[in-house]
Amino acid sequence: MKSNKLLFILAIAMAFLGLKPSAVAQHFSPKQLQEATISSLHTAMQNGKLTAVELVQLYLDRIKEYDKDGPFINALIMVNPKALTEARRLDSLYKVTGKFIGPLHGIPIIVKDNYNTFDMPTTNGTLAMKNSIPPADAFVIQKIREAGAIIIAKSNLAEFAQSGNFSVSSILPGYSRNPYDTRRTTAGSSGGTAAAVAADFGTIGLGTDTGSSIRGPAAHQSLVGFRCTLGLISRNGIAPLALTNDMGGPICRTVEDAVRVLDVIAGYDKADSVTRLSNGKIPESYRAYLDKNGLKGARIGVFRQLCDPAKADSQVVALFN
Template identity: 80%
Template structure:
């Protein structure tokens, strides 16, 4: 019998080494996509529990230590339990519960989560646990996603320039240069996704706050057509502009998220407009040759030598050459002469008081505050926000009762008409321009130009705009190229953005958050 023991032990050792060699390593987590993670799960090399733990290890190593990115408000204490539940289902059925099965998601902390606080970045809401999930959060959970953490934001989602809140001390920091801003208000989500704290992210965009952080962190950010995605359960800033959307490392992953979260929701009446306008799936439009024959309109009004950093301007012109090389017909340029006049003519009409009070009312009897007035009296918010809150709360008129309301609606309609006319007359599929005409600013710098182009076209029209990586300045600071389209033209934008991404592959991960060393596994691998 002894003569069989050594060969058997050798065989077991050999199989164990093979099993260990095939296991998913921390280095593979860097820039991992939904498809690559699912492939590893299907091959038996990765479980959802292992995946969540590797991301938690990175958060522990880099968010409040090391480069101290300061992006996470709260790690989900139930993330590993949810991952274990999903692993059990997969083990028994051999099937994934949905298209985001086991995928850890970074969720901006203005999305309601029934099992964790939703703070909107303000200390006054630290203990606010909503009665149910936001519509979008419910959708991603049903698709199998795991919320791994809630991320920092500009408090009340009030700034497109930086991400600082009263919940966390200090600013969220850009992983490409810790002295630089992440932009706002979804800067915490973007920096966390860029640093591989989760596979994908959810942000919100009122004026800039998906595309700005995406640009500053070399990511993909989708601001969809207003009405494509429900805002129910998202803490509001201005419902005329507010929308949610994905922030991801690749176009394909952003498309996967969009497929899950798009759709009509009776709790958000604006989504009625999307009925009949959503295709069976968006991944069918991922075409690496999609730029061939496409007509791209250059919107140089938002990027001139006078109002741009020379390096970003050079990157933009290089991007136009890259579009041409990929087969696009570049129309240089398309203009809307009235743009500046229109954008300067809008009246400022606060919507926060009415919209936020309604949001608080929907939080139920256990909400820590019942009104914006109560939050102001608590003094539990960042000092930079005080005047904004006081001014918004002092305006007791309903937004629609302001004299400028109808004028603003007319200006919006006029801008939509002019943009469509300009695009139709030149027969272009999209307009392109830099998401920012300047690199990320130093944290605390509010004097030099921010260079944001994000609020000029998409928010006032409600038309979709996607930002994709355009490259890096000579000192390694990211820049983004924005594709602006007609309403509900997401299929066109996806095709063109994906083709540009695949032709250029500009994104690279930040050096500040390298792969962690593999933990030594002292447990014996069970061979079955």
């Protein structure tokens, strides 16, 4: 009886406000946030089921519950205190124009803390730089902001990105943890970004790779990472480790999302001369090459020389096979 009375009161209130039952029933839920993609979130925004403010708040709630509490993923060095302010700005613009300001409009992004951000410290994972705020954004950060992305947090990394095995810094106590099994490594300096994306602390992420620090964390956390050809993406404003190898790139849940980020960040930057090599070689959009049937009929080669059953752990061999 109580539930029926509550439903009756709700119906009267909705009628008074001019709301239809479907308007409440179809609202974006926290469950839909799990493994959400850029496309699914933009569709929800266009259908009036979601705002950038609501989306950011959903992610902030997850961060509060799981990063330093609960399973203690420990993936983030700093949550952006202005994330909701930026979300409100984007919502206001969308309400007035009815258009997204760019291809990443309202999408929360996790940024590895060796990318310069003019409005937040860039620590490179070391306590000595805890309060160091750069004078300007990295070129890639400038591009994602122009595309409408919201930096929701800066992620943990091995100090100065010097480890391909784990993500531990002097900023945070303890290691960043793999959300799929917190006893396991996040695999590499970009492990904070990968752990945060895998744990649904943000929709997409940015990492850097000198030896394996995009590829390793992406592989260990069931994500997609692009370690691109040198010269495709500017390194301007990313703390260097070895300029012969350094490269920034996306870490995302799907190939499509990684491609959408690549479309935004690839290209020439006069502050990084090696990007001249990309002139005239970047398509209008890499999305044109996405093919859901692209592996149909493909043969998979197994490089068995990598796994020596006589010396390897039997469980690892079974999993490999």
